Amino acid sequence: MDKRKRIILHVDMDHFFTAIEERENPRYKGKPIIVGANPRQGRGRGVVSTCNYEARKFGVKSGMPISKAWKLCPHAIYLPVNRGLYMNVSERIMKILRKYADKFERWGLDEAFLDVSFKAKGFDEAKEVAKKIKKEIFEKERLTCSIGIGPNKLVAKIASDHEKPNGLTVVKEGEVRSFLNPLPVRRLPWVGEKTEARLKEMGIETVKDLAEANPIDLKEKFGVLGIQLYLMANGIDRSEVEEKKEIKSMGKDITFEEDTLNPKLIKETLSKLSEEIHKRLVKRNLYFKTITVKVRYDNFETHTHSKTLLSFTNKLQDLKDNVYLLTKKFLEKKRKIRLLGVRVSRFISSEKQKKLI
DNA sequence: TCTGGGGTCCTAGGACCC
DNA sequence: TCTGGGGTCCTAGGACCC
Numbered sequence: 001m002d003k004r005k006r007i008i009l010h011v012d013m014d015h016f017f018t019a020i021e022e023r024e025n026p027r028y029k030g031k032p033i034i035v036g037a038n039p040r041q042g043r044g045r046g047v048v049s050t051c052n053y054e055a056r057k058f059g060v061k062s063g064m065p066i067s068k069a070w071k072l073c074p075h076a077i078y079l080p081v082n083r084g085l086y087m088n089v090s091e092r093i094m095k096i097l098r099k100y101a102d103k104f105e106r107w108g109l110d111e112a113f114l115d116v117s118f119k120a121k122g123f124d125e126a127k128e129v130a131k132k133i134k135k136e137i138f139e140k141e142r143l144t145c146s147i148g149i150g151p152n153k154l155v156a157k158i159a160s161d162h163e164k165p166n167g168l169t170v171v172k173e174g175e176v177r178s179f180l181n182p183l184p185v186r187r188l189p190w191v192g193e194k195t196e197a198r199l200k201e202m203g204i205e206t207v208k209d210l211a212e213a214n215p216i217d218l219k220e221k222f223g224v225l226g227i228q229l230y231l232m233a234n235g236i237d238r239s240e241v242e243e244k245k246e247i248k249s250m251g252k253d254i255t256f257e258e259d260t261l262n263p264k265l266i267k268e269t270l271s272k273l274s275e276e277i278h279k280r281l282v283k284r285n286l287y288f289k290t291i292t293v294k295v296r297y298d299n300f301e302t303h304t305h306s307k308t309l310l311s312f313t314n315k316l317q318d319l320k321d322n323v324y325l326l327t328k329k330f331l332e333k334k335r336k337i338r339l340l341g342v343r344v345s346r347f348i349s350s351e352k353q354k355k356l357i
Numbered sequence: 358t359c360t361g362g363g364g365t366c367c368t369a370g371g372a373c374c375c
Numbered sequence: 376t377c378t379g380g381g382g383t384c385c386t387a388g389g390a391c392c393c
Contacts, residue, residue, distance in 0.1 A: 048379095081379085225385080341380090
């Protein structure tokens, strides 16, 4: 085990999707831009994926229903999610970032962790590395990012969010406690709406409250997460920066424009979803074993049915047959369907599969 | 004639991340 | 206000094996 103190950077691109759209279309500059579902004059059913700072001035936020965004800011420029474009830009940025790291971990399209413990001797040098990174990304891609530096991933991640956009926040070991203590628990990773509410019931609202809570109580209430929460609140995070190796599952969901019971539409949609997933499987050379179908009814109630096959397959027909079979169970309910989803999991690579035969 | 204990796999649901 | 689509991980019960 290496005893050297760790120095971790978290790089977070500023409002990534809308920043790319602004760059590609200079005439959008200075105007509110919202990337997400089609607003359909306020009748759209998706959510806001990303919005720029001009749109945020009107109260628009990511994750918000697109219909609400329309009410707040009808004159914004509404754009669909151009995932292919963002993925290309992301690839180039990750390539830049990787050069600066001893160890590298991509986190979604627009974030990454860099362990620079060897490349930088101390936090001051790490700060210089961060400045270089920002400079190179801006020169090559005309995009800005916010960077947090800390003794572990947890602190780096929270630090990158501290000052945005185009921020740079350094939190050294000795400063971790005073940095974290005043924050609301919601700022910690894995604390979402539900966990925040349950903590509040226990009288825990700030990170300081959580750090001073009884870990036994937390473990009882939250299981593994309870221990994790206690450690995080005390600034402890030993998780390594490491690139995730293999994908665990692959799926596609579709929300209908209107809730439906139309058997023809349902069958066609299931076919399309299966075909899309099959394409991605072939591209990655994967065989799968488990199929899951997801249905969301008109009242947002969501259920899944899944089936594990006796052996691995990569055949489209196997996928479709099982998807239809699993969906049948849902259709018997005669309730209108809002969303359909198909997911496959438990993979094996084609090379390994061939060895099995 | 009332039944152990450990391990693994499968299924369903739910919270959370970006 | 009315809730996307891409994922990961955890929990809990039941089946099944030895």
